[in-house]
Amino acid sequence: MxxxxxxxxxxxxxxxxxxxxxxxxxxxxxxxxxxxxxxxxxxxxxxxxxxxxxxxxxxxxxxxxxxxxxxxxxxxxxxxxxxxxxxQCKGKVVVGLSQSICNVLSFQLQTELEHRFPNVELAFRVGPSYKVENWFADQKIDIALCYNAELNKNAATTLPLLSEKLYLYISPRPKNPSYSELSLYGSIPFESLQDYELFMPDRRDALPMLLAAEADNLGIKLKTRNAFGQLMTTLHYISQGFGLAIYPSSATCHLETSKQIRAIKIIQPELKRDVYLRLSDHQRKNAAVAAVFELIRETTANAHADNSWRGTLLDTKYRHPSVVNIDSAVVG
Known part of the structure; x- marks a missing residue:
């Protein structure tokens, strides 16, 4: 019927x-x-x-x-x-997030919002993780996607979103002779990363802090060079065969799809970091903010389902019934 x-x-x-x-x-x-x-x-x-x-x-x-x-x-x-x-759901909502997360979520999030809630204006404030945390603490943003679950823990709703995998990225056609052997690898032990120079963002950012802690655990020291200010500039340099960097797939999904860049799985240990979705307490009853908060959860599940953002989905509300694991395809 x-x-x-x-x-x-x-x-x-x-x-x-x-x-x-x-x-x-x-x-x-x-x-x-x-x-x-x-x-x-x-x-x-x-x-x-x-x-x-x-x-x-x-x-x-x-x-x-x-x-x-x-x-x-x-x-x-x-x-x-x-x-x-x-x-009735109207107003401006400001979301703070990193360049990599913005890369994978912003387009679908904006498109869905315009379709479902045309009276809600969405603004992205993009920056390194420590700046996102500061903006959130200072109430300059309504929603944060970040890597710190403890920041003002009692003053916000915190939702574990996704445990994202980290990969070593290289050009399919490296021009640096020292990368010739690397270009054939499907995986690499973390300890072996000390033999290569890596692009690295500001040391206050969550990623270099995670890598430095892991290197200390293994008693090694990573060789690094400053990344360019913009993520896309650094990735363009890598895609041309002149450098290496460690990123989540959210940062590189568009380049992986077009085969301009290639992922090498990091093992021993496998590297992951948790992403948290945080809602400011003073905006808890704001209908527009609540709508964007839910759309971020749904969009994240979609990005995970199509393998644009690889890892373990921690927030399962909008999880797709079956998700194909293509790690072997992207690192092979």
């Missing part, structure tokens, strides 16, 4: 004929006849008596008419409530 069948049924009952219903609905008579036949077959009752004048409701048809009107009225009421919520 569907709403189209109910609409055709009620129109036919009101007009007293299929031809009359077809006229007001602007639908071909055979289409209405087919839907009514399907409805009667599903209900296993006869809804209309046919005669030379048209149709008339049976006793069962009259009883069903009341239910059909009630069902359609409830559907219309639900639509009006949802549309009303979208109309």
């Amino acid at each position: 569907n709403t189209k069948q109910l609409e055709y049924f009620l129109a036919t009952a009101e007009q007293g004929s299929i031809s009359g219903a077809a006229k007001i609905l602007d639908v071909a008579q055979p289409a209405i006849s087919l839907q009514l036949a399907n409805l009667e077959h599903e209900l296993k009752i006869k809804l209309f008596e046919r005669n030379f004048r048209g149709v008339a409701l049976t006793t069962a048809g009259e009883q069903f008419e009341e239910h059909a009107r009630l069902i359609l009225n409830q559907i219309d009421k639900a639509k009006l409530e949802i549309i009303g919520q979208q109309t």
